[in-house]
Amino acid sequence: MTLDPRALRDAFGCFATGITVITTADSDGTLYGVTANSFTSLSLDPPLCLFCLDYNAMSFEAFRNSRHFAVNVLGEDQEGISTNFARSQPDKWNGIEYVTWETGSPILPGCLANLECDTDAIHEGGDHVIVVGRIREMVYREDDCRPLLYYKGRYNALSGASAVNASATSSPAD
């Protein structure tokens, strides 16, 4: 059966996700950043996460050759950052604030969480690769912050009860 690519994209889009900007730097100090909603937690012990990267991304070779990357989890006020890093333009770092930790991968301020990773494995996955990272350092916000969401091809935001209230009413088994 041949699937219509547009319909497949729409079907995948029914799965609501958060949004990240995945960053790295090469040995010359050139910076790379890609908006990605394929980020997923993978393992607690060892601490692993993954994201999927399109072979056609301009930064593909940089991520494939890099031994590190950082995951920046965007908040609802960071739609502009997401839009910026979803462009294949060399100027995408102009005016962007960042700091670096140990590996040199850019860490964006004001995010819900930042995770610095060592690249652990890269697996083939059709027209993407699956990049697995081992988390070496992280920070996350514990206040009642709200994520930037992506659903059916559009940006979205949480509505209703805050994450803090929701966890207060969840069952002990959660």
Ligand SMILES: Cc1cc2nc3c(=O)[nH]c(=O)nc-3n(C[C@H](O)[C@H](O)[C@H](O)COP(=O)(O)O)c2cc1C
């Ligand atoms: C909400 C959203 C999520 C995206 N998720 C991914 C993703 O998980 N993997 C990917 O390779 N591209 C993803 N993209 C597309 C890239 O961000 C886009 O192709 C970007 O231009 C790649 O940057 P580069 O060409 O400079 O490498 C996403 C775009 C948007 C708007």
